[in-house]
Amino acid sequence: MLIGSIIGWEVGQDDLFNPQSPRNRDDCLEPFRVLKAQALACGIELHTLDVIHSQGKEPDFNLYIESIPLITQGQGKNYLIRFETELTVQANADAVYLQQFDGIFTWDKNLLEANPQSLISLGLAKAKLHAMTIPNPLPAEFSPHQVVNLGFSARPQFCILIASNRHANRRDERELYSERVKAIRWFETNAPSDFVLYGHGWKVPQKRFGMLGKMRYRLAKVPPFLMGKAVFPSYGGPVNSKFTALSQARFSICFENARDIRGYLTEKIFDCLFAGCVPIYWGDPEVEKAIPKNCFIDFRQFQSYGALYSFLKDLSAEDYQAYQIAGQQFLASPQFQGFSSAAFAQKIIASIQHDFALT
Known part of the structure; x- marks a missing residue:
């Protein structure tokens, strides 16, 4: 042995x-x-x-x-x-x-x-x-034969983001921790009723790398504390189950910790697909080689968050369900088994x- x-x-x-x-x-x-x-x-x-x-x-x-x-x-x-x-x-x-x-x-x-x-x-x-x-472990609630909450009507939340408030541990233009914060701030400013932030650590400002970053973080904590305001107004707290949260949302901002690193494809996009939530993805530059492009929305196709939001709002019920069904078919296929x-x-x-x- x-x-x-x-x-x-x-x-x-x-x-x-x-x-x-x-x-x-x-x-x-x-x-x-x-x-x-x-x-x-x-x-x-x-x-x-x-x-x-x-x-x-x-x-x-x-x-x-x-x-x-x-x-x-x-x-x-x-x-x-x-x-x-x-x-x-x-x-x-x-x-x-x-x-x-x-x-x-x-x-x-x-x-x-x-x-x-x-x-x-x-x-x-x-x-x-x-x-x-x-x-990528299959959630107990997942069924390969049926999309969870098919369509718009069973999903009361428009768009969510699930992540912890963290930072990269080296300076690198490929990091996406700060890009998540940009997404959060855009929705809080422009579409607050259509967005909820979930995860750990968002009662304080954005975590930052390095001595200068730590100083900026400490200074940013002061105004919200003195004014008694939430740092991130969209924050809905941590989730007990990602599957439950994602199954209630139409879309999810699904950014990896870093972009443009070939092969770096984590659980984030799979979590969305399991729950029938359409992921808005940014990360692996070759994601389409692993997951069919009709399963997700590629954030790289949009020049701004405003353009992305307009696309999401204009998406028909039929086109939305097509994304969901494509995701379910991928998860039931041999292509997923490699993950x-x-x-x-x-x-x-x-x-x-x-x-x-x-x-």
Whole structure:
């Protein structure tokens, strides 16, 4: 029996595999339960590192969830599951850090498709890189055979945005955290009755990067406090279920944390499609290669938020339902299966089996 550890989950104690974990919001931990089950079926035992050590064992390999300092040099093979971009997790662009791993699972097409010479300059071998998509658990309420709340009438909210108030961790023109705030402010000013903001951290001003950004953030907190006004008047609080919130809205502003990074396609657009909400998307420049263009509204096609709003208001009931039906058909198709928890687990297990000559 091969033994593997998971590193990077704060709680430990196999909490990553616990469906009752308080951190399992919207069943976001399902991919790791599937990974554990598929691993066991292939003769591989998976636990968080603390559980393995409590059993007096040492792992044959370690799976790091996102980039944290390596703590297992010389203790089995080390793999990195690289979920985020370097704008959010800066170590993801650190060649010295990446060189420490025996394998890297990533969605990053620029890295995966780089020519061997470019990889050599980074100190990486092509064989170390494994293509991966960010997994998307199916909500319990989702049905592949029926669109949730088909049409306008069952959706009382016109447009929403669900995100946390955060910032990029390096200066980069591709970041979209600040663009989300622009969208929020446009709707609050021009169409306040047609927009609701959800998520964590919006009782305070926009979070900003760097010393100057922190100073601007602190200064921006003062006027709303003195005047007793909400910083973001559209704020409706956090949501217990993204599916429930999205199923009540016609449209959702669906911007990734960063744009123009090939392969960076996260759960945001899938969350909308599951709930029958039409996403207004900006992020992966090649999104249409993964998701048919009739499933979403491409924000890049509009020169302003005013132009976008006019398009949304003029959309007929028939055209709106066409978006919803196209999204449902995509989710029921083999094309979506590459973004499932099962595909995520299969990719990781197959690579580990190959490295340990188990196949």
